[in-house]
Amino acid sequence: MIEVAGFRYQVEGQLPSSFDAFRVPDAGEADGEIRIIEKAFEDLDSVTGRGTHEELVVGRLKDGCWFYMLTRYPEAAQMTATPDYRKLCLYLPPEQSGKAQWINTVLLLRTAIECKFGEKGILSLHSACIQKDGEAVAFTGRSGMGKSTRARAWHEALGAEWISGDRPAVDISGDSPAICGVPWDGKEQLFVNARYPLKAILEVRRGRETCVRRMTPAQARKLLMQQTLMPMWDNDAAFRAWGVVNRLSKRARIYRVFCGPDGQAAREVYAILYRYPEKIMKAGKDMRIRDGFVLRQVMGEPVVMPTGDNIGKFEGAAVLNEVSEFIFNKLRNPICREDLLRAILEEYDVDEEKAGKDLDAFLKKLKDLDILESEE
Numbered sequence: 001m002i003e004v005a006g007f008r009y010q011v012e013g014q015l016p017s018s019f020d021a022f023r024v025p026d027a028g029e030a031d032g033e034i035r036i037i038e039k040a041f042e043d044l045d046s047v048t049g050r051g052t053h054e055e056l057v058v059g060r061l062k063d064g065c066w067f068y069m070l071t072r073y074p075e076a077a078q079m080t081a082t083p084d085y086r087k088l089c090l091y092l093p094p095e096q097s098g099k100a101q102w103i104n105t106v107l108l109l110r111t112a113i114e115c116k117f118g119e120k121g122i123l124s125l126h127s128a129c130i131q132k133d134g135e136a137v138a139f140t141g142r143s144g145m146g147k148s149t150r151a152r153a154w155h156e157a158l159g160a161e162w163i164s165g166d167r168p169a170v171d172i173s174g175d176s177p178a179i180c181g182v183p184w185d186g187k188e189q190l191f192v193n194a195r196y197p198l199k200a201i202l203e204v205r206r207g208r209e210t211c212v213r214r215m216t217p218a219q220a221r222k223l224l225m226q227q228t229l230m231p232m233w234d235n236d237a238a239f240r241a242w243g244v245v246n247r248l249s250k251r252a253r254i255y256r257v258f259c260g261p262d263g264q265a266a267r268e269v270y271a272i273l274y275r276y277p278e279k280i281m282k283a284g285k286d287m288r289i290r291d292g293f294v295l296r297q298v299m300g301e302p303v304v305m306p307t308g309d310n311i312g313k314f315e316g317a318a319v320l321n322e323v324s325e326f327i328f329n330k331l332r333n334p335i336c337r338e339d340l341l342r343a344i345l346e347e348y349d350v351d352e353e354k355a356g357k358d359l360d361a362f363l364k365k366l367k368d369l370d371i372l373e374s375e376e
Contacts, residue, residue: 004113005122005169005180007031009088013038015109016102018183021193032086032116034109041067041078041091051233056111058233066234068108077104085116085237110167110184114229118240121173122180123248126227127201128152128188129168129179130160132270135199136179138168140227142333145204148188149261157263158270165190170198170248177252200253200273205333207258208346210268213281213339215256219375220249222334255280258339284336286375287363293371295320295328304328304371318369323348324362334375337363 002009003024010026013036047059047067059067061080069078078091090105114124127140128151137154139147154160165188169180181192203215203223215223224245231237255273259265272279292308302325304318320328323344330343337359344355366372 001026001030002034002183004182005117005171006120006173007113007116009034009113012036013090016106016183018106018185018189018191021191022183032088034088034090037089037091038094039091040075040093041069041080053231053233055107066112068111070104070107073104077101077108079108079112081112081115083234085112088112106184110182111229111231114167115231115234115237117169118237118244120171121244121247122169122171123224123228123241123244124167124182125170125179125201125224126167128165129163130154131163131194131196132158132160132199133274134196136163136168136196137199137273138170138179138201139204140201140223141204142226145206146261147204148186150202150204150257150259150266153261153263153266154270157266162188162190163192163194163196164188170201170252171195172244172248172251177248198252200255202255202257202269205256205258205335205339206260207343208260209258209342210260210265210272211258211281211339211342212269212272212279213256213258213336214283215254216283217249219256219283219286219334220252220254221245222375223254224249256339258342281338284338286334286336287331287340287372288334288375289328289331289366290371290373295325302328318365318371323358327359327362331366331372 001024002011002019002022004022008030010030010033046062050057050059052071055071057069057071061067064083066081080089092101117123125138125140127138128147129136129138130151139150141147148165155162163179163181164185166186167182167184169182171178171180177198178195179198180195183191185191228245230241257269259269292306293304294307296303296305302320326347330340341356341359345352363372
């Protein structure tokens with residue numbers, strides 16, 4: 001039997017070695033069962049309503065069960081799951097054995113178990129997670145922002161221990177949120193069966209100077225929605241996941257952190273979180289560039305241009321200078337005015353008062369052109 005974030009599955013067959021640390025005695029009632037079947041799924045004609053969700057092809061069988069296969073390797077591992085995700089059957093063609101087959105197996109099992117997480121108030125968070133002083137800190141954010149780099153800096157500079165390099169489970173079923181290790185991971189390949197109370201979730205942003213800012217529940221909800229699995233093919237599972245996101249956004253400490261990738265930045269963030277919480281800045285009102293506008297180089301100059309439906313609504317184009325191009329790129333992600341101004345002062349040798357006036361004038365121009373939208 002294996003146990004992942006409190007979910008127990010009776011296993012028939014051999015699972016990938018990453019699950020070894022999650023084995024528990026066969027005692028007590030199981031939440032489900034996993035069967036490994038060493039043959040290809042033979043009834044593909046019965047799969048209906050197929051659709052693609054990221055790297056998965058998801059369909060339904062005539063008996064109502066879910067069917068999954070990977071878009072990259074449709075001939076490799078496949079899986080069926082009952083509507084409640086209690087019974088999972090993995091079909092592993094013997095001719096497709098090897099490391100790639102096991103990687104595919106983990107991806108399919110991860111999807112089904114994450115769909116079931118919502119039943120107990122758990123969600124999977126796309127993040128790199130460590131524990132320091134007996135509490136978990138999760139680094140999340142958009143791809144390329146340096147989540148793993150920041151977590152590794154805590155590990156190397158502060159002696160923090162890894163929980164998961166990617167997609168740990170966040171459990172809010174108890175009195176306070178906690179984070180659990182899982183038997184799947186990204187490039188770190190860390191499979192630690194551990195559970196720690198959650199100190200904070202940090203949305204990572206690049207910055208020369210360290211700054212920690214609170215997020216409103218609305219901002220936190222948007223962040224969590226982007227960084228967790230929302231199984232849109234299953235209305236019930238998606239509704240449960242949304243409920244967990246909503247509750248977590250209100251119960252957890254969720255901050256936006258601007259910092260560098262090195263050990264000094266790790267020590268500075270740690271000091272603010274653990275020793276000087278009064279330095280955490282209050283939440284600000286976010287702004288971002290409205291969807292449907294892109295920045296292009298035209299004759300050597302940066303120009304804001306509309307795409308899609310905006311082409312017919314937007315007359316002409318907006319030509320930017322170096323500083324306004326910098327601001328536009330920062331506004332691709334939600335950011336408040338205070339952090340935007342601080343980024344300008346870090347990047348350019350300018351007077352703060354003048355920079356603030358120029359920033360406000362440019363933001364007004366973007367609003368008048370209906371390029372900028374404000375977020376609560």
